Amino acid sequence: xxxxxxxxxxxxxxxxxxxxxxxxxxxxxxxxxxxxxxxxxxxxxxxxxxxxxxxxxxxxxxxxxxxxxxxxxxxxxxxxxxxxxxxxxxxxxxxxxxxxxxxxxxxxxxxxxxxxxxxxxxxxxxxxxxxxxxxxxxxxxxxxxxxxxxxxxxxxxxxxxxxxxxxxxxxxxxxxxxxxxxxxxxxxxxxxxxxxxxxxxxxxxxxxxxxxxxxxxxxxxxxxxxxxxxxxxxxxxxxxxxxxxxxxxxxxxxxxxxxxxxxxxxxxxxxxxxxxxxxxxxxxxxxxxxxxxxxxxxxxxxxxxxxxxxxxxxxxxxxxxxxxxxxxxxxxxxxxxxxxxxxxxxxxxxxxxxxxxxxxxxxxxxxxxxxxxxxxxxxxxxxxxxxxxxxxxxxxxxxxxxxxxxxxxxxxxxxxxxxxxxxxxxxxxxxxxxxxxxxxxxxxxxxxxxxxxxxxxxxxxxxxxxxxxxxxxxxxxxxxxxxxxxxxxxxxxxxxxxxxxxxxxxxxxxxxxxxxxxxxxxxxxxxxxxxxxxxxxxxxxxxxxxxxxxxxxxxxxxxxxxxxxx
Amino acid sequence: xxxxxxxxxxxxxxxxxxxxxxxxxxxxxxxxxxxxxxxxxxxxxxxxxxxxxxxxxxxxxxxxxxxxxxxxxxxxxxxxxxxxxxxxxxxxxxxxxxxxxxxxxxxxxxxxxxxxxxxxxxxxxxxxxxxxxxxxxxxxxxxxxxxxxxxxxxxxxxxxxxxxxxxxxxxxx
Numbered sequence: 001x002x003x004x005x006x007x008x009x010x011x012x013x014x015x016x017x018x019x020x021x022x023x024x025x026x027x028x029x030x031x032x033x034x035x036x037x038x039x040x041x042x043x044x045x046x047x048x049x050x051x052x053x054x055x056x057x058x059x060x061x062x063x064x065x066x067x068x069x070x071x072x073x074x075x076x077x078x079x080x081x082x083x084x085x086x087x088x089x090x091x092x093x094x095x096x097x098x099x100x101x102x103x104x105x106x107x108x109x110x111x112x113x114x115x116x117x118x119x120x121x122x123x124x125x126x127x128x129x130x131x132x133x134x135x136x137x138x139x140x141x142x143x144x145x146x147x148x149x150x151x152x153x154x155x156x157x158x159x160x161x162x163x164x165x166x167x168x169x170x171x172x173x174x175x176x177x178x179x180x181x182x183x184x185x186x187x188x189x190x191x192x193x194x195x196x197x198x199x200x201x202x203x204x205x206x207x208x209x210x211x212x213x214x215x216x217x218x219x220x221x222x223x224x225x226x227x228x229x230x231x232x233x234x235x236x237x238x239x240x241x242x243x244x245x246x247x248x249x250x251x252x253x254x255x256x257x258x259x260x261x262x263x264x265x266x267x268x269x270x271x272x273x274x275x276x277x278x279x280x281x282x283x284x285x286x287x288x289x290x291x292x293x294x295x296x297x298x299x300x301x302x303x304x305x306x307x308x309x310x311x312x313x314x315x316x317x318x319x320x321x322x323x324x325x326x327x328x329x330x331x332x333x334x335x336x337x338x339x340x341x342x343x344x345x346x347x348x349x350x351x352x353x354x355x356x357x358x359x360x361x362x363x364x365x366x367x368x369x370x371x372x373x374x375x376x377x378x379x380x381x382x383x384x385x386x387x388x389x390x391x392x393x394x395x396x397x398x399x400x401x402x403x404x405x406x407x408x409x410x411x412x413x414x415x416x417x418x419x420x421x422x423x424x425x426x427x428x429x430x431x432x433x434x435x436x437x438x439x440x441x442x443x444x445x446x447x448x449x450x451x452x453x454x455x456x457x458x459x460x461x462x463x464x465x466x467x468x469x470x471x472x473x474x475x476x477x478x479x480x481x482x483x484x485x486x487x488x489x490x491x492x493x494x495x496x497x498x499x500x501x502x503x504x505x506x507x508x509x510x511x512x513x514x515x516x517x518x519x520x521x522x523x524x525x526x527x528x529x530x531x532x533x534x535x536x537x538x539x540x541x542x543x544x545x546x547x548x549x550x551x552x553x554x555x556x557x558x559x560x561x562x563x564x565x566x
Numbered sequence: 567x568x569x570x571x572x573x574x575x576x577x578x579x580x581x582x583x584x585x586x587x588x589x590x591x592x593x594x595x596x597x598x599x600x601x602x603x604x605x606x607x608x609x610x611x612x613x614x615x616x617x618x619x620x621x622x623x624x625x626x627x628x629x630x631x632x633x634x635x636x637x638x639x640x641x642x643x644x645x646x647x648x649x650x651x652x653x654x655x656x657x658x659x660x661x662x663x664x665x666x667x668x669x670x671x672x673x674x675x676x677x678x679x680x681x682x683x684x685x686x687x688x689x690x691x692x693x694x695x696x697x698x699x700x701x702x703x704x705x706x707x708x709x710x711x712x713x714x715x716x717x718x719x720x721x722x723x724x725x726x727x728x729x730x731x732x733x734x735x736x737x738x739x
Binding site: 486 | 619620622624641642643644645647651653655657658659660661686687688690692694696698
C-alpha cells in the first residue's frame with residue numbers, strides 16, 4: 001500500500017485540460033433565473049452572512065392562499081384535461097435571519113441536505129385533489145444535482161417577493177463530461193409557464209404537454225396550477241395569471257434540529273457525520289444512546305453546525321442538545337467496514353467539512369527519497385446521505401480497489417485510515433464561512449464523482465525533464481528557455497483536472513471552492529532533508545520549481561495559509 | 567573465420583520494427599538482441615506542426631544504459647517516480663535540435679536485460695501538447711519486479727546519478 005504517496009511525488013507535462021463547467025441545468029427559464037440569483041446573489045450573500053455580524057435566526061412559517069384557477073387559460077389536449085380549483089399550503093423556513101434579503105434555493109434550500117441555513121424545513125401544498133410535501137416528497141441526495149422537488153423563495157427584507165415551486169423527475173445519468181448531466185429522458189414537470197414553456201432540448205412547447213407522475217404547483221409570475229394524476233395520466237389544471245400570496249403565519253426562535261442525515265439511515269462507518277441548525281453561536285453537545293458524549297461544537301453565524309460522532313457498530317440514537325433544549329432523535333444503524341486503523345484513537349470527531357488530512361503513509365517510498373513528514377493528502381468532505389464520513393483522495397490503481405482512484409471513500413476505507421502511520425489535520429488560518437467550506441467540499445465531490453484516474457507514469461515526465469535541464473553546480477538551469485518550458489509543463493500537470501495525485505486534488509478543491517483565493521501550494525517550502533535524493537537534489541532547483549508543483553509536504557509546511565488543528 | 571564482431575552481428579536478431587502512431591507522432595522501435603542483452607533503438611517521426619522536444623519511456627524493470635540521438639543537443643535523464651517503473655527521458659536543449667515538423671530523428675537508445683513487451687511512451691511538443699502511446703520496449707518478468715521500497719528507490723538514485731553523468735557530458739559538448 002501506500003505508493004499513493006509515492007506519486008504524490010513530482011512530475012511531468014501536458015496541456016491544461018479545460019475546466020469542467022458547472023453542471024448544466026434542466027431548469028426552464030424562470031427557474032434558471034432563480035439559479036442565477038443563487039450563484040450570483042445567494043452564495044455571496046451567504047458568505048457575507050457567514051462572515052458578518054450574527055443575525056438572530058428564526059423559524060418562520062408562511063401560508064399560501066391561491067386564487068381560483070382560470071380555466072379559460074388552460075391548454076387542454078386530448079390527453080390533458082383542465083380542472084377548476086385552487087391551491088393552498090404552507091412553508092416553514094429554518095435559520096432564516098430577520099429581515100433576510102436573498103434567495104433560499106437549491107442546493108441549500110432543504111434543511112436535511114446538510115447545507116447551511118437558511119433552509120426549507122417543511123413545505124406542503126395541496127390542490128385539485130393532490131398534495132405536494134417535503135420532507136415526504138422525494139428529494140435526491142445532495143451529491144446529485146437534481147431535485148424532484150424544486151422550491152425557491154426570494155426574500156426582500158424578510159418578505160417573500162418571488163417564489164417558484166416545481167416538481168421534476170430526474171434520473172442520474174452521465175453526460176459527455178463524465179459527470180451528472182442533462183438527460184434527454186428526464187421528465188420535467190414544469191410549473192411556471194402561462195402558455196409556452198421552453199426546454200433546452202426540445203425548445204418551446206406548450207406547458208400542458210409535460211408528462212410525469214407527480215403533482216405540480218406553480219410560481220408567482222406565470223403560473224400553472226394543477227396536478228397530474230398518477231392513475232389517470234393526465235394533467236388536470238389550468239393557467240393562472242393571478243397567483244396567490246404567501247402570508248406570514250408565525251415566527252419562532254430558531255429550532256434545534258439534526259438536519260442530516262435523515263432518520264433511520266445506515267452509515268457504512270462506526271462514525272456518523274451529523275449536521276444541524278440552532279441559534280447562531282450556540283454551543284451544541286450530544287447524547288449518544290441517551291448518554292452525554294464528549295463532543296462539543298459551536299454553531300456558525302447562520303446557526304449551522306456539524307459534528308463527526310463515534311457511535312460504534314450497531315443501532316444507536318443520536319440527539320443534539322443546546323442548553324436544556326433537545327433536538328429530534330436520529331436513529332442510525334451503522335455497518336462499519338472491517339478495516340483496522342493503523343493509528344488508534346485518532347480524533348476524527350475534530351474534522352469539519354473541508355479540513356485537510358495529511359498522513360505519513362505506511363512504508364511510503366517518499367520518506368526514503370527526501371524525508372518528508374507527510375506523504376499523502378486528503379480532504380474531509382462531510383457525510384453522505386447516510387451520514388458516512390467521506391474522505392476525498394487520489395490513490396494509485398494498486399490501492400484503489402472498487403472505490404476507484406480519485407474517489408470519495410468512507411473514512412474507514414480511505415488510505416488515511418488504513419495506511420496513515422502519522423495523521424494530522426489542517427485548516428486555513430482564516431476561518432472559512434460554512435458556504436465556503438461546503439463549496440470546497442463540493443469541488444472535491446465533483447472531481448471524485450467522475451471516475452478519474454491517478455496520474456499516469458508519463459505525467460511525471462516534466463519533473464524529470466526539468467531536472468535534466470538543471471545544473472546543480474551553478475544552481476541554475478543549463479538551458480533556461482527549455483527549463484522554463486519544462487516548468488510550464490510541470491505547472492500544467494499541477495493544474496490539470498482529468499487526472500490527479502493526492503495533493504493536486506486537495507489543492508484544486510481549495511482553489512475551485514474559494515474562487516482561487518486560497519492557494520495552499522504557496523509558499524512551497526518543500527525541503528529535501530535526507531534520503532536518496534538529498535545529496536543530489538539541489539535545494540534551489542526545488543525552490544525554483546516551487547510554484548509548479550504541490551506535494552503533501554508542501555501543504556504540511558504551509559504555515560502562512562494553514563494551521564494544524566491536530 | 568568469423569571475428570568476434572562479426573559473430574555479434576550475426577547473433578543480432580531483428581525482433582520488431584513496427585511503428586506506433588500517436589496523434590502527430592510515429593514512434594518506431596528497432597530491437598536487436600545479443601547474449602541476453604536487448605538494444606532498443608527508437609525513431610521518432612513528427613507529423614505534427616510543432617517541433618518535438620522531449621521523448622519519454624515508462625519501463626517496467628531495470629535499464630542497463632541509455633544514449634541519445636547521434637545528433638548533438640539532446641540530454642538524457644532517468645528517474646523512478648513510481649515503484650518498479652523507470653522513466654527514461656530525452657530532451658533537446660534548444661529548439662534547433664528538436665524533431666522538426668515533418669522531420670524524424672533516431673538514436674533514442676536503451677539497453678536492457680529484458681525482452682520486448684508493451685511500454686508506454688510520452689512525447690511533448692513545443693506547444694506543450696502531449697502525445698501518449700504504446701510502443702515496444704523492455705518489460706521485466708513479473709517475478710523479477712523489485713520490491714517497491716527497495717528496488718525502485720535504488721533505481722531512482724541510480725537514475726538521477728545517470729542523469730547527472732549525462733548532464734555533464736551534455737555540458738561538455
